Amino acid sequence: MIFTSFNFLLFFPATVIIYYLTPVKFRWLTLLFASYFFYICTKPVFALLLAGVTLSTYIFTRLIDSTSIERRKKLLMQINVCLILFPLFFFKYFSGINYAILVFLESIHVRLDLPDIKLILPIGISFYTFMAIGYTVDVYNEKIRSEKNLGMVALFISFFPLVLSGPIERAKNMLPQFNAIKPANYEMIVQGLKLMLWGYFMKLVVADRLGIYIDAVYGHVSQHNGTSLLFASILYPFQEYADFGGYSIIAIGTANVLGINVIQNFKRPFFATSMSEFWRRWHISLISWLTDYVFTPLSFTFRKYKTWGIVIALMITFFLSGLWHGPALTFIVWGLIQGILLSIEALTNRKRAGFEKKHNLNRKGWYIFAGICVTFILFSASEVIDRATSINEAYHVFHRIIATRGTLFIGTPSTLIFSGIGLTMLLLKDFFDEFLPSRMLLFGSKHKFVRIMAYSSIIILILLIGVFDGGQFIYFQF
Amino acid sequence: MDRTAVINKLTGIFRKVFEDNSLVLTDEMTANDVEQWVSLTHMLLITEIETDFAITLKLKDLNKMHTVGDMINIILSKFETQ
Numbered sequence: 001m002i003f004t005s006f007n008f009l010l011f012f013p014a015t016v017i018i019y020y021l022t023p024v025k026f027r028w029l030t031l032l033f034a035s036y037f038f039y040i041c042t043k044p045v046f047a048l049l050l051a052g053v054t055l056s057t058y059i060f061t062r063l064i065d066s067t068s069i070e071r072r073k074k075l076l077m078q079i080n081v082c083l084i085l086f087p088l089f090f091f092k093y094f095s096g097i098n099y100a101i102l103v104f105l106e107s108i109h110v111r112l113d114l115p116d117i118k119l120i121l122p123i124g125i126s127f128y129t130f131m132a133i134g135y136t137v138d139v140y141n142e143k144i145r146s147e148k149n150l151g152m153v154a155l156f157i158s159f160f161p162l163v164l165s166g167p168i169e170r171a172k173n174m175l176p177q178f179n180a181i182k183p184a185n186y187e188m189i190v191q192g193l194k195l196m197l198w199g200y201f202m203k204l205v206v207a208d209r210l211g212i213y214i215d216a217v218y219g220h221v222s223q224h225n226g227t228s229l230l231f232a233s234i235l236y237p238f239q240e241y242a243d244f245g246g247y248s249i250i251a252i253g254t255a256n257v258l259g260i261n262v263i264q265n266f267k268r269p270f271f272a273t274s275m276s277e278f279w280r281r282w283h284i285s286l287i288s289w290l291t292d293y294v295f296t297p298l299s300f301t302f303r304k305y306k307t308w309g310i311v312i313a314l315m316i317t318f319f320l321s322g323l324w325h326g327p328a329l330t331f332i333v334w335g336l337i338q339g340i341l342l343s344i345e346a347l348t349n350r351k352r353a354g355f356e357k358k359h360n361l362n363r364k365g366w367y368i369f370a371g372i373c374v375t376f377i378l379f380s381a382s383e384v385i386d387r388a389t390s391i392n393e394a395y396h397v398f399h400r401i402i403a404t405r406g407t408l409f410i411g412t413p414s415t416l417i418f419s420g421i422g423l424t425m426l427l428l429k430d431f432f433d434e435f436l437p438s439r440m441l442l443f444g445s446k447h448k449f450v451r452i453m454a455y456s457s458i459i460i461l462i463l464l465i466g467v468f469d470g471g472q473f474i475y476f477q478f
Numbered sequence: 479m480d481r482t483a484v485i486n487k488l489t490g491i492f493r494k495v496f497e498d499n500s501l502v503l504t505d506e507m508t509a510n511d512v513e514q515w516v517s518l519t520h521m522l523l524i525t526e527i528e529t530d531f532a533i534t535l536k537l538k539d540l541n542k543m544h545t546v547g548d549m550i551n552i553i554l555s556k557f558e559t560q
Contacts, residue, residue: 141541295517300537303521310518346518350497353514 001041002164003250004203004468011038015160016257020184027181031155031258038160039124046122050158053084057132058153061139061146077140081133088129091121096327124164126324128157130289135171137293144172152178161254165247167265167285177260185259192256194443194455195249201458202246204466206422210239212415212467218387221396225406229397236387237380238423241269244283268430273371275341276349278379290317310346315339325386330394334386341378418465425461479557484531484550491526495519505547527553 001007015034022030040047060080064073105111135156138144147153156174157163217224217232224232248265255262265285272278279287295317302309315336322335345352361367388394410416429443443454485503492501496514509515527549528535533556543549 141538143541291517296540297537299517299521300524300540303525306522306525307518310521346516349516349518350514 001038024181024183028155028178032151035158035160039163042123049087049122053132054154054157056080056083057136058150061136064139065146073140077136080136084129084132088125093327127166127168128163130168132157138171147175161251167248167263168289182259188259189257192253195253197458199246199249199253201462202242204462206426207239207242207246208467209419210235214239216411221393224409226401226404227406228409230401231408233384234380237383268434270376271372271434272375273368274345274375276345278375311343314343329391330385330388334382337382484553491530495522503546507546
């Protein structure tokens with residue numbers, strides 16, 4: 001079941017009604033049942049894996065808390081991290097490794113009858129595994145006490161708004177909320193519904209409409225000229241943002257309707273003026289997770305190398321981030337590019353900051369605009385490699401962008417027109433939220449009429465130009 | 479080593495790492511209060527603290543350093559255990 005499916009339109013209102021009819025004390029149980037029902041509807045057998053990760057995490061976190069011997073605590077933490085990482089590693093990389101072995105054997109003329117195994121990735125496995133790892137490490141680091149109630153741990157790991165694609169939440173934020181569920185809060189419910197509406201707009205009107213054009217161009221790279229490929233490459237980061245950002249806002253809104261607060265996952269990323277700022281605004285929950293559980297331990301380990309220790313830690317962290325996207329060379333190269341760009345910024349940060357301060361550049365519009373443009377160009381260029389099916393294809397895209405010119409491919413004109421309307425609205429909202437947060441209010445206007453008109457127009461746009469057969473969210477594959 | 483001595487020495491380290499001789503430490507001070515207190519300078523701070531105070535910090539200590547006050551307390555705890 002996904003947020004844009006008809007089943008979710010039935011499941012969610014039913015869950016909300018049952019949830020608020022349940023006595024406050026037992027509402028967490030309603031959420032737990034709803035979450036497992038939601039997950040089982042996707043693929044029943046994978047719920048066993050979810051339950052296994054939960055049980056292992058519960059047992060080991062309780063054991064970590066029950067011992068005072070540091071070495072034992074560390075060993076227990078490491079065992080659980082390995083145990084729950086194993087299914088993720090198996091489902092995500094086994095097919096790739098198996099295929100690589102087959103190709104290697106064939107290249108040296110060894111023919112073995114190894115089957116070409118293709119495994120289906122259990123949906124959400126990366127996201128709930130990361131949440132379980134974070135919880136285990138936090139208990140080990142004494143940031144949080146282990147939860148005594150197995151049901152609460154199960155709810156934290158399976159909470160249906162987050163289980164498929166995050167945001168990757170922390171136990172420290174979620175467990176206290178589940179343990180002390182508050183009575184219905186009208187304002188929070190309304191806020192949640194508004195967020196969901198905006199999320200659906202981003203997904204159905206912007207992302208899936210842009211996707212039609214981008215798929216048409218990237219699906220036949222050799223048939224398109226540089227102009228069309230450049231245009232599609234510029235649009236792709238917006239599609240990703242509208243798709244995953246939209247998903248995240250629906251997830252946060254869904255949780256809000258149930259009275260649960262969830263961390264922000266995107267913060268107007270295309271107004272970042274540097275790559276490091278960009279990564280503080282894009283997929284925030286993953287980057288903060290990687291910072292806490294990968295980058296910080298690595299940079300601490302390599303601290304004696306000072307600046308170069310940070311560079312090594314950055315490169316390894318983003319290499320792993322690329323690998324997390326999938327066992328493909330394109331993702332690994334993409335990750336290394338991010339690592340290189342961030343390392344350059346880290347190495348030049350002090351001098352750059354001094355120069356900017358001396359000339360008061362951070363307050364100058366042209367400098368901010370230039371920073372936004374350069375950041376966008378760097379990110380969208382790296383996304384060509386992420387979007388391409390192979391390094392070879394990415395090379396062809398870059399080559400054709402530089403070497404060939406011609407008329408822009410339009411396809412169905414309505415696709416570009418509707419995409420343009422949706423994208424303009426999305427970017428205008430982000431622009432006003434970023435630079436004029438209290439001056440231009442439509443959705444947050446104090447006048448009820450303005451608010452009603454703003455939300456009504458969003459509903460009308462979704463119904464008129466939304467794509468209702470756009471399929472899954474991009475990030476479900478991870 | 480007492481708290482005042484730790485604060486004095488730590489102030490010197492902060493001024494050196496952040497190249498700002500006007501920095502005055504407070505217990506409540508966090509990374510948000512100091513310009514350029516980012517991941518790189520944070521690790522430089524850690525290595526300077528380890529060298530100047532001749533102590534070894536653990537990752538767990540690092541995770542508990544939310545404010546300058548936490549930092550001072552962790553440094554003091556290292557001298558107590560020595």
